[in-house]
Structures are given as C-alpha cells and as structure tokens.
Amino acid sequence: MGGHGSGILHAEIDENGCLTQVALAATTPSPSFVAQHPSLPVLYAVGEKEETLRAFRIGADGGLTPLGGPAAAGAAACHVAIDPDGRFAVVACWGSGEVLVYALDAATGAITGRTDAAPARAPYAGVPESDMVAPRPDYAPRMSRAHYAQFLPDGRVLTIDLGFDLARVWRFASASATLVLDHEVVFPYGVGPRHVAAAADGRLYVSCEYAVAVFVLTPGADGRYAIAGSSPLRAAPREAGEYAAHLSLSDDESLLYATVRGSNIVAVLAVVEGGAPQPLGEVPSGADWPRHHYARGDRLYVANQLSDEVTVFALGADGVPGEILQRVPAGSPTAVVPTSR
Template structure:
C-alpha cells in the first residue's frame, strides 16, 4: 500500500475555514508546514492563524506573493493577503464586495484581475464578478458582474442558478464558470482593458448533474467535472476554439453504496494520467486513470476525516480538507495514481479548502 513516505519536498499549505459568523468554528486562514521524511517522519504542523470571515476558497496570484480568499456570506466579499516566508499572511487592504456567497475564485493569467464565482441564494442568482488588481496585487475596484440564468430538475437545489467555480482554460483564452443550479458551464471572454466579461457560449450538461468543479488535463483537450448532485465524475472533450464541453463518458464518484454522496474537490496529476476526487458522504478520496476518452476507477481510501471538501496536490501526495471533522489529512500517491490511507492528520476547525503556497 502506498504510504506518505512518497511525499517529497517541503511545502507550505494555506487553508481556509468557515468561522462562527458563517456557520463554522474556524479562525479563517491557517498556514501549515509539510515536511517530508520516511513513513514515520513526515510532519504536518500549524504555523500561523489569521482571522478571515468565511474563508471558503483560496487562490494565488500567478507572479506575486499574494493569496486571495472568499468571505462566504450573503453580503459576500473577497480580499487579498500578502505572503512572506516564515510569517503569517498580512491583509492587503479592506475586503471588496461583488456578490452573494462567493465560493470560488481565481486570478487571471495577466495578473490584473480577480474572478469570483458567487453561489447566490434561494432568491439571488449565481453571478461571476471581476475585480481589478493593482501592481502589488491589491484589490482596486469591481469592474463587472454577470448574472447566470437557468434552472434544473433537482428540487431544493436547482430552482435557480448557483455559480460554483470560475477558471481560465489552459490556453488563457476563455473563462469557464460552472453553475450547479443550471447544469451549465458558461464561457466568457475577458476584456483585459476594461475588465468586462463577454458571453461566448453555454455548455448544457446532463440534467440534474449539478456540476461543481472542473479540472483540466494538462493537454487542455479534456476537462473533468465533479458532479455534486448526481455523484458522478464526467470526462468531457474541450473545444478550445469555441470554449465548449462535450461529454465523452462518466463514472460514479464513489463505489460506496447506499450513502448519499456529493463529490467536492477534483485534481488532475501533472502527467495527465490520473484524477482524484473527494467524496462528501462516503468520506473517501477516489482515484481514476484517465484515458483518451474515459475514466477507469483505481479505488478509493478514507479521507482522514468527515466531509472531505477541498483537495490540493503536493509532491508525492494530496492534502485533504475535511470540513465536518475539522481535520487536514495527507495521503500518499503512488506512481500508478493509487492512494495510500491518511498517514498524517492535524486539527483545523471547519476547514474547507487548501492551497499550496
């Protein structure tokens, strides 16, 4: 069985947590130090904590030592933090609003804009917001907000739109936004002069699938979706000319039967041959081998806690954020993509996401 001895290279991991004002028990931001070693010497320890309300997702600037977090609440906001080696993250200005319940964000490859997916509420639609960044990575102003339209068949979850992720395709040409409520991936172009989004396409996925997050294969021709409502993982062909997705195949996200399950985080390997997905309900991380058109299950292991949500790749392993147990676990990854059970677990209350910095 793969062990955490496969972990190579010391890394710093930044995690985000729900806080008491957002229904959790966490502080907000927590930095962890992961140190490699043999199976008994791999270490994971908390180094710093910083208050940040409802820090439900994190993203890094492509060139600057700056990270960004959502503040997930009905009022909704995003903010920037400066990163210094060996020191706690430092707030860079006040948070800026942009939509209700922001749940995912990413920095445009230009480094000039922050893109945020706002889940919305039962009465407020899902949206994508754009904030301008200045030369040191600080948030300057809100340049655009686009509203999604649509719905799906799942009662209680799909009466309206719920944007859940926003990311840039590997070519840097299109912005893709998943919408769990509309079973749709919306495609945009960003005007890097004005900071405004132009709608380009809308890829309709299977009704009731509830696409949560996407992960591209390194080649850019395939994109995988973690489908929250149907508990599946779908392989799509990505048309880089039109920015559209076309389903090739799909598989169950977990082999655990008779347990309601919601896939959460999804990560592809650097080599492009493997995909890993967290399963909230089954409380596992599942591994898959990716072929030219299909996904082959490679098994799954316990996540090291309850309700695994966030997932991040580190050299030789994966870091898992287990929300309900308040634990961060490290899993080893073998050369064939299979996983070892959690060898290191530390407590971080209400943790939901992880970012390697």
C-alpha cells in the same frame, strides 16, 4: 459558515510531505477558498458568509497582512480564481449566482474595482424536478448557483453554474474587466457541475456534485467546448446523501482524484486517452465531509470539513491513497491550496 475555524492557516511541507509549523496566518470570516497571485506574494480569500473578497500580503513567515479593505461580493462567495497575468480575479457566488470580476493593481495586487458578468439563464424550462438525473438535497432548489471559475490557456475564462447545470465560457472585452459571453455548455438536467480539473491538452474534467460523476469537455477547432464523455466517480452505485466535491489531476495527468462527501471517500480514476476516465479504486477519506484536497507528488492532502482535520495520505506506486501519514487539526477546513512567498 457556522464552522470552528478562526481564519486562514499556514503550514510548511517537510521533506516527508508532512505538514509542519501549522499556524494561524490571518483571522478573517469564513475564508472558504483562497488563491495566490501568479507573481506577487499576495493571497486572495472569499468570505463566504460576509460576502467579500479580501487581499493579503504573504509575509516571509507565511503570515498574512490585509492589503486594503474587503471588497463587496455576492451571497455565499465560494470560489476565487486569479488571471495567470495577474490582472483580474474572478469570484463565483453560490448563494446569488453572480460571477464577479475584480481588477487588480499590477504593482501591488490590490483590488481596484469590480465588474459584474451577465446573470445566467436557466437552459431548461418547464422540466419537473422528478426528471432530474440526480436528486438534489433539500437546501439546493433549482436556481443559479455559480460555483467555480477556471482561466483557460487562450485567455478566456470558464465558469460553472451548479444550479443551472451550465458551464459558461467568457472572453474579456479588450483589456478591461468586462466579461463577454462566448458560448455555453449545457450538462444533463440535474447533474450539478461543481469543480474543474484542467489538463495540459485542453481537456476539462468537471465533477458533478449531485450525479457523483465526472464529465469531460473538449474544445473543438472553433474553440467551443462540448461534452465528450462521462463516468461515475465510483464503480459502486451512487449512495443516498453523497455529493461529489473537488477534483484534481495527478502530476503526470494519468489519474484523477475526487473527494466525495457523505460516503466520505477519495475516488481514483484512470485517465483514458481519448475517452472518459474509468474508476480505479477508492479509499475512506479518514474523517468526515472531505470538501477539498490537494495532490502533490506522492502525497494527498484532504480537508475534512466536519471533523476539523486535514488528513495526509501516502500515494502508492499505482497512485491510490494508502497509509494516512498525518492528521492535522484544523477548524472546519474547506480548501488546501499551495502558495509561495
């Protein structure tokens, strides 16, 4: 989307946690998010500008070979999640608000069909923009903007609508690719839910772009999720022009990492048992517009979209990012995602 990249890069992680053998794996338009099939060497990429979903075979050297042609998606397709059983891919489209389900071939992982989920309905009607919890940027009028999908342990899938401050939980109709709405969770007006980090105990942590906060969703005995608490991502007051991006859990789930664009920081929050996370510390992301990150062991990999580099941090004993070990040139990086071959 107007960046400097050529497609999808591949890299190895060496014994020191640094990125090596960085190479172009596939030339493809605006692959703003990727996800791997759970059991096959197949990678899926949304094309945000070209409005597609593409599948690629992952080669022994990390190179990517197209697996069939591009499948049509919606405007600004920005996220893809793959069913743990490898049956479906769910794509969220920021521009059009669409949630799309793609059937995947069991043997090859190829895309074989598409089903559209029901459109979201605004949970707030007639509320003035001035009553929003957090101000929206000029480019984000209030409209449906699907932004993320998360498969849940029980086979359901949760999708996030950033524009409508809404999470929708779906179940699949029998074994088909049709999503049936189970229930919705409505966030405070204007917070802008964006990305999800799922804990092993069923809790879901949701970063909210406009409020620069995290909300905690917990499932009840009936399986319905509800907001159980929230916290700012930073101890300092929210700054004008900053927007929360990605959220992830440490390996032991004791910490949350959040990247914040504009102020260009990595925020660290302590996970409190039975309560909302608490800000623990923050450090500069090392560059401009940290859109996404990946936490692995004692390393944190941050995709700084507007400065064309991935910064690799060493995590201290307390889990807070410390020294920048490496700066890896990458054209407009928007996601750092682990894969296997």
